[in-house]
Amino acid sequence: MTKSKFADLISKQREEKKDSSFKGTFLEYLDVLENNPKISVLAHRRLYDVLAEDGIDVLDETDERCRRLFDSEKTKTYNYFQPHFFGMERSLAKVMRFLSSAAMKGEESRQVLLLLGPVGAGKSALIEHIKRGLERAENIYHLDGCPIREEPLHLLPRSLRPQFEEMLGVKIEGDLCPVCRHRLLEEFGGKYEDFPVKQSSFSVRGRRGVGVVPPVDANTQDTSILIGSEDISKLDLYPEDDPRVLSLNGAFNVGNRGIVEFVEVFKNEIEFLHTMITATQEKAVPSPGKGAMIYFDGVILAHCNEAEWNRFKSTHTNEAILDRIVKVNVPYCLELDEEVKIYQKMLQMSDFDAHIAPHTLEVASMFAVMSRLKPSGKVDPLVKMKIYNGEDIIEKGRVKKVDIKDLREESRDEGMTGISTRFITKAIDSALSDSERNMVTPISVRDSLIKQVKEQIIDEEARERYLQYLQKDLHEEYLRILEKEITKAFVSAYEEQAETLFDNYLDHAEAYVNKSRVKDTVTREEMDPDENFMKSIEENIGITGSARDGFRSDVTTYMFTLLRAKKKIDWKAYGPLKEAIENKLMASVKDMSRIVTKSKSRDNKQQKKYGGMVATLIEDYGYNEDSAEEVIKFAANNLWRDG
Numbered sequence: 001m002t003k004s005k006f007a008d009l010i011s012k013q014r015e016e017k018k019d020s021s022f023k024g025t026f027l028e029y030l031d032v033l034e035n036n037p038k039i040s041v042l043a044h045r046r047l048y049d050v051l052a053e054d055g056i057d058v059l060d061e062t063d064e065r066c067r068r069l070f071d072s073e074k075t076k077t078y079n080y081f082q083p084h085f086f087g088m089e090r091s092l093a094k095v096m097r098f099l100s101s102a103a104m105k106g107e108e109s110r111q112v113l114l115l116l117g118p119v120g121a122g123k124s125a126l127i128e129h130i131k132r133g134l135e136r137a138e139n140i141y142h143l144d145g146c147p148i149r150e151e152p153l154h155l156l157p158r159s160l161r162p163q164f165e166e167m168l169g170v171k172i173e174g175d176l177c178p179v180c181r182h183r184l185l186e187e188f189g190g191k192y193e194d195f196p197v198k199q200s201s202f203s204v205r206g207r208r209g210v211g212v213v214p215p216v217d218a219n220t221q222d223t224s225i226l227i228g229s230e231d232i233s234k235l236d237l238y239p240e241d242d243p244r245v246l247s248l249n250g251a252f253n254v255g256n257r258g259i260v261e262f263v264e265v266f267k268n269e270i271e272f273l274h275t276m277i278t279a280t281q282e283k284a285v286p287s288p289g290k291g292a293m294i295y296f297d298g299v300i301l302a303h304c305n306e307a308e309w310n311r312f313k314s315t316h317t318n319e320a321i322l323d324r325i326v327k328v329n330v331p332y333c334l335e336l337d338e339e340v341k342i343y344q345k346m347l348q349m350s351d352f353d354a355h356i357a358p359h360t361l362e363v364a365s366m367f368a369v370m371s372r373l374k375p376s377g378k379v380d381p382l383v384k385m386k387i388y389n390g391e392d393i394i395e396k397g398r399v400k401k402v403d404i405k406d407l408r409e410e411s412r413d414e415g416m417t418g419i420s421t422r423f424i425t426k427a428i429d430s431a432l433s434d435s436e437r438n439m440v441t442p443i444s445v446r447d448s449l450i451k452q453v454k455e456q457i458i459d460e461e462a463r464e465r466y467l468q469y470l471q472k473d474l475h476e477e478y479l480r481i482l483e484k485e486i487t488k489a490f491v492s493a494y495e496e497q498a499e500t501l502f503d504n505y506l507d508h509a510e511a512y513v514n515k516s517r518v519k520d521t522v523t524r525e526e527m528d529p530d531e532n533f534m535k536s537i538e539e540n541i542g543i544t545g546s547a548r549d550g551f552r553s554d555v556t557t558y559m560f561t562l563l564r565a566k567k568k569i570d571w572k573a574y575g576p577l578k579e580a581i582e583n584k585l586m587a588s589v590k591d592m593s594r595i596v597t598k599s600k601s602r603d604n605k606q607q608k609k610y611g612g613m614v615a616t617l618i619e620d621y622g623y624n625e626d627s628a629e630e631v632i633k634f635a636a637n638n639l640w641r642d643g
Helices: 005-020 026-035 043-052 064-070 089-103 123-135 161-168 178-186 270-281 306-313 316-322 336-349 360-372 381-388 404-410 421-434 442-455 460-490 494-514 531-541 547-564 575-588 592-597 604-621 625-638
Strands: 023-025 056-059 075-078 112-116 140-143 196-200 210-213 259-262 299-304 325-329
Touching: 023 026, 026 140, 026 161, 026 196, 043 089, 043 123, 043 299, 056 064, 064 075, 064 089, 075 089, 089 112, 089 123, 089 325, 112 123, 112 306, 123 259, 123 299, 270 299, 270 316, 299 306, 306 316, 336 360, 336 381, 336 421, 360 381, 360 421, 360 442, 360 460, 381 404, 381 460, 421 442, 442 460, 442 625, 460 575, 460 604, 460 625, 494 531, 494 547, 494 575, 531 547, 531 575, 604 625
Parallel strands: 112 299, 112 325, 210 259, 259 299
Antiparallel strands: 023 196, 056 075, 140 196
């Protein structure tokens, strides 16, 4: 009987694993090391290399998001994080900068990396992803039977280390743990060349190279969680200071050569954290009982929220720990498009099979981002959100664009408060459970969010502000979105009409700015720029009077910049002009309201147009019949009430 395909696969994997594993003496390990010195790198280098191996991209001043997020400063982005985290480029860049410096044995290699951020901002998810990255690293070589999986080079006496360093091209750091020192003498008679060496992998579940320290109750706090303990059952067999009584299974022991994670680190008492200081400052941790210090090589990651951090740093006696911390803020996402991607990813990972109407996640994300923004004296939260998302917004009645740099300067450390992704996800779930037709729409999600805000335990000022966003600002914004969408669905050849208006405006504006004439596309006759036509576009976004000259100049300059950069030029290229064209097309639709609202009195021609509009919403915009019906009804009740 032939083996099944499953048995073949299992056998193949087992053979590959067997072939790739090493088991030999220390002397044999030295031969392997001579050919590949990288296998003895320290923990920070190993972690950085494995996280960077998927590739690194550099954002520079030519990238629009780089200009917006990093003030045109060249910034590295790492492909390992790209498909999983959104709107976190600043935080990820700082994390990898820390690891890069630590990998080069800078001061960061003796410091703790602290991720600071609000609930649900992604701190834990980021650390979990880093730990999964470490699991991808090549198997490490270590002393067989060592409880802390230490580097075999620790066997070498200090007198010989300079020669071996030169021969191997490595730097030897660290000393034998008490257990291996005892075995070297007792089992091998000091002949370290015979000490067995093996390979093993990193594993979160197997506690190999990854130690986790959860918050510990002050009354039951015990350093054994960190450094292991003495095995009481062996105290009858061996003296108290005998290494054989040691049970080195604490977080620092199992995390040696890998990662030690402190969960909600400052919920622990300060005395409990002293071990963290010695681990960073001296690269050593105490052994249980009366044993000597044990060398530690590992990346210490910690995370907490802002309240705990502020409480901890306000105590002067904590300065020793504070001096050993590199803090990286992990705020909530402040970019609308990136926030939408978060929910798209979460829904893809779930068993969610309901119909999600267009703009549902967008409206929910708008509320999330707006709740996280600090008040500005320059713009309202909705406009600020759009600017952060990369839209060009012109100050009302003026030509000057609102500068994102000014807004960022106005509100430092933004995104550390507000609505979490979990809150939004629960609202989506709730909207679905209340639906009778297995769908979620912007209308149902907004209603669900309003309900949750009213029930949430938050201060009244925040509650009123959130309800204002939902019941007024986002209500009006969604109506604007819906009006544009239904108009596009109603108007045949909408894009062509918009493109024609754009081309004509650009021709006339360019001629106006350059004090030249426009050539008629049909008759080839030259004529003066049409002031009335340009005004009919500009007035749709409040550009009047002396502001017109500046706006026309801005449009032509911007288009010339795109042309030089060989970028696409179409009617959507310049945000303010795009908005003006959209508003003009909407205003030109005369009979749409009658067709949408008067369901009982539509004639055959109107019914045909209505059917075409619904079909377009379904085929081109992603609605189904139920959601199209719901949003049209909502639009009829809120936009085109029949008077």
